[in-house]
Amino acid sequence: MNSRTILKGTGLSKKYGNLEVVKGVSLSMEKGEFVCLTGKSGSGKTTLLSLLSGLERPTSGHVELDEKDITGATEDELALFRRENVGFIFQSFNLIPTLSAWENVALPLFPIKMTGDERKRRATELLDRMEMGHRMDHLPSALSGGEKQRVAIARALVNNPEILFADEPTGNLDSATEDAIMEILNRLHIQERVAILMVTHERELAKNADRLIRMHDGEIIS
Numbered sequence: 001m002n003s004r005t006i007l008k009g010t011g012l013s014k015k016y017g018n019l020e021v022v023k024g025v026s027l028s029m030e031k032g033e034f035v036c037l038t039g040k041s042g043s044g045k046t047t048l049l050s051l052l053s054g055l056e057r058p059t060s061g062h063v064e065l066d067e068k069d070i071t072g073a074t075e076d077e078l079a080l081f082r083r084e085n086v087g088f089i090f091q092s093f094n095l096i097p098t099l100s101a102w103e104n105v106a107l108p109l110f111p112i113k114m115t116g117d118e119r120k121r122r123a124t125e126l127l128d129r130m131e132m133g134h135r136m137d138h139l140p141s142a143l144s145g146g147e148k149q150r151v152a153i154a155r156a157l158v159n160n161p162e163i164l165f166a167d168e169p170t171g172n173l174d175s176a177t178e179d180a181i182m183e184i185l186n187r188l189h190i191q192e193r194v195a196i197l198m199v200t201h202e203r204e205l206a207k208n209a210d211r212l213i214r215m216h217d218g219e220i221i222s
């Protein structure tokens, strides 16, 4: 693997019973690259993202993430690896409803040896960067969709990952809010050189994406 490659999937397949939903896909990403993955609902985008990020195991094929072959890792090794190297953003935000904004952001820091003050400082810093400093004590239920997604992005960044996986991050947002979230992702890409692999609909395509990958029926078609 060349040193600029951050993610490399080779011959990835995933079967659920007899149904093969990802069919021998190979895909590489360079450090700092912004790649959009698009295609019809059911074409296998979420499954491919799960394979590449170590959330799911492929039926066959290999994944190298941050120069480590994660295919043979145990569940514990994978969980640790994901926490330290990868950020996730989902369409449904996936915030913990009983925790405030800053507590949600700080959650991935808990396994790390840090004082409560340090965790809060780190979470506050990230929320400030997302222009959410004034909402840090709010529960998710008191936040708008766009604000929830800002909190989720702050949480995804809290461990300084080199790569972010985003699955339709603006799918539940109105178009103005969608533009604001896309702007944040573009800024992360340009200013901080975070690699981003984002599943998205055609109409939401990031203006600054380096590359567009289209899926159909479990295969990459362009």
Ligand SMILES: Nc1ncnc2c1ncn2[C@@H]1O[C@H](COP(=O)(O)OP(=O)(O)O)[C@@H](O)[C@H]1O
Residues within 6 Å of the ligand: 016, 021, 039, 040, 041, 042, 043, 044, 045, 046, 047, 048
């Ligand atoms: N855990 C699962 N068990 C069985 N089938 C699944 C599972 N997850 C996804 N699928 C099927 O795999 C196909 C691809 O799903 P998905 O990757 O979610 O597509 P997309 O994100 O492009 O909409 C769909 O037909 C879906 O029903």
Ligand SMILES: [Mg+2]
Residues within 6 Å of the ligand: 045, 046, 047, 167
């Ligand atoms: Mg999906």
